[in-house]
Amino acid sequence: MRKLIHVDMDAFFVSVEIRDNPALANKPVAVGGKRTSRGVIATCNYIAREYGVRSAMPTSIALQKCPNLVLVPGRMSVYKEVSQQIHQILQRYTLLIEPLSLDEAYLDVTDCTMFNGSATLIAQDICLAIKNELNLTASAGIAPIKFLAKIASDLNKPNGTFTIAPNEVDAHIQALSLKKIPGVGKVTFDKLTKFGFHTGADIRNADEHYLVQHFGKFGKKLWQRCQGIDPRGIETSRIRKSVGVERTFSTDISVIEELEHILAEKLLPELELRSAHYLEQRAINKLGIKIKFNDFQQTTKEHQYHEIDLPKLLLLLREALARGQGKPVRLLGVHIGLSEKISDNRQLALTFD
Numbered sequence: 001m002r003k004l005i006h007v008d009m010d011a012f013f014v015s016v017e018i019r020d021n022p023a024l025a026n027k028p029v030a031v032g033g034k035r036t037s038r039g040v041i042a043t044c045n046y047i048a049r050e051y052g053v054r055s056a057m058p059t060s061i062a063l064q065k066c067p068n069l070v071l072v073p074g075r076m077s078v079y080k081e082v083s084q085q086i087h088q089i090l091q092r093y094t095l096l097i098e099p100l101s102l103d104e105a106y107l108d109v110t111d112c113t114m115f116n117g118s119a120t121l122i123a124q125d126i127c128l129a130i131k132n133e134l135n136l137t138a139s140a141g142i143a144p145i146k147f148l149a150k151i152a153s154d155l156n157k158p159n160g161t162f163t164i165a166p167n168e169v170d171a172h173i174q175a176l177s178l179k180k181i182p183g184v185g186k187v188t189f190d191k192l193t194k195f196g197f198h199t200g201a202d203i204r205n206a207d208e209h210y211l212v213q214h215f216g217k218f219g220k221k222l223w224q225r226c227q228g229i230d231p232r233g234i235e236t237s238r239i240r241k242s243v244g245v246e247r248t249f250s251t252d253i254s255v256i257e258e259l260e261h262i263l264a265e266k267l268l269p270e271l272e273l274r275s276a277h278y279l280e281q282r283a284i285n286k287l288g289i290k291i292k293f294n295d296f297q298q299t300t301k302e303h304q305y306h307e308i309d310l311p312k313l314l315l316l317l318r319e320a321l322a323r324g325q326g327k328p329v330r331l332l333g334v335h336i337g338l339s340e341k342i343s344d345n346r347q348l349a350l351t352f353d
Contacts, residue, residue, distance in 0.1 A: 001166050003119035005107040006141045006149040010158035012103035014045045017072045019135050029070045040269045056270050076277045089129050098234045108234040120163045145230040169228050174201035187248045200226040243275040244335025252294045252328035267334045283339040289316040290333035293324045
């Protein structure tokens with residue numbers, strides 16, 4: 001049985017800013033937002049979240065919810081440096097590390113002999129080392145399968161750990177709300193509830209073919225997860241091939257101009273923010289639009305291009321919409337492809353890709 005840990009830094013960017021500027025302590029703080037119509041919050045601390053501020057929220061809305069919100073410009077070079085320091089700490093426990101982003105990673109500690117092989121004690125020691133050495137907090141989830149480790153890391157945030165032992169997997173999945181499973185957003189969860197599915201137990205007892213019929217490939221994946229099936233291993237050399245953002249709408253949208261506005265004013269600024277540190281060392285090789293229609297049919301339209309270009313994206317949007325022959329849209333996404341070429345400073349890019 002594998003012993004997997006998902007380590008997730010707590011409000012990473014903003015925590016670094018508060019650590020480096022103690023005057024920000026005990027204030028609602030957000031990183032990345034600009035006081036313009038195109039400003040988007042990258043992340044915020046837990047005080048700001050109590051006001052309803054969230055990542056990827058337009059700055060104008062964030063300021064309406066929290067007028068005293070302190071906006072701090074991002075310092076990607078600093079976050080990368082701290083990310084390297086975190087990675088060096090993780091390497092003390094295992095070399096089987098799968099970076100997911102600058103602030104989170106999976107570890108396989110199955111063969112780690114520290115603390116008599118206790119994955120729970122290893123995870124606690126990792127969080128303690130990060131706190132003592134970097135003055136930052138992390139949370140960790142421990143489980144024998146990946147998706148449960150990721151869910152567990154969120155259960156005692158911030159600065160906590162949660163363990164799902166092998167003999168607890170079935171009971172935990174059966175009691176698990178489906179909205180906590182990665183990939184189940186609000187709209188998907190609402191549709192699941194309309195079909196009578198609320199918990200993992202409901203999916204476990206459902207027919208796999210029925211789920212595929214109504215939810216496509218995701219239905220199959222959801223059924224497997226709720227059976228405790230997640231054979232994915234740790235990918236130690238994963239290189240990100242693309243960066244994208246997408247939004248699922250609470251109400252389906254049929255008006256092209258409204259979709260164009262969402263693309264230009266909401267998705268594109270967030271894409272530029274997310275892709276900034278990758279583009280310091282990688283080049284763009286394509287642009288793409290992803291659409292999911294109200295019947296859950298999905299289409300992607302891509303074009304080879306070497307820069308983020310709004311007119312080109314709007315053209316791709318219209319071409320993708322044409323495939324739906326007028327069907328309303330429930331999800332819109334935009335992405336860029338990244339070239340394989342990486343600069344000589346390759347290790348930095350791979351530290352927490």
